[in-house]
Amino acid sequence: MPVTTDIVAAYRGPRTVFRRLLAMGANEGRALAILMAGCAIFFISEWPRLAREAHLTGQELNPMLGGALxxxxxxxxxxxxxxxxxxxLVLRLMGGRATAYATRLALFWAWLVASPIKLLHGLVAGFIGPGPGLTAVGAIWLLAFLWVWVSNLREAGWGQG
Structure with a gap:
């Protein structure tokens, strides 16, 4: 299933999608690709905010983009x-039996799933700027990320010890 379809499906049922990812077997290359895709989207989401900041302060945009990169x-x-x-390690102390790979993948997948909301956050930051709209979109992003991450951790074996 394409990643974009999985991201949309993860908003409806994060545990189902994550279960399917775990069923593919441990593959650190896949986990790294998921993480890097999420980080790349977050980098792209910073462009409007940095362009706005460069314009308002008179700074050069390229060094700011280089720092974000x-x-x-x-x-x-x-x-x-x-x-x-x-x-x-914390989950192990709490009695969970999640593997290190499953725990990392849970975090990386939640990061990628929440990245489309971060794109919206970047647009709001760039075009509207600080204010209640930016705060609301940021809160929605945080809630979505935490919801998917906790759902993934539960599927990975949190509290099943």
Whole structure:
């Protein structure tokens, strides 16, 4: 099934889609591709906000884009791997039996599933700017991400020890 179809399906039933991803078997390359796709979308979502900021402050846009590229494509994946490892250790302490791969994939998939909302957030930040609209879209993104992540962790084996 195409990734875009899986993303839409994950909003209706995140556990079903994640179960299908886990059934494909442990493949670290697939997990990394999911994470990198999510990070690339987040990098793209920053473009309108950075363009607005560069225009309003008179700064050059290219160095700002370079910094965002470094952060989202090179540094953020390392942080996500650390968060995934810490999450797996915490779940083990709570009696869960999720594997390290399943825990990382749960985080990476939730990140990718929530990325379309982040694109909307970037557009609001670029065209409207700070305000209640931006805060509302950010809150919706956070809730969607957390909902999918927790659903994925439950499917991966959280609390089944």
């Amino acid at each position: 470094l952060g989202w494509i090179f540094i953020a994946p390392l942080i996500f791997y650390a968060i995934g490892t810490i999450t797996q």
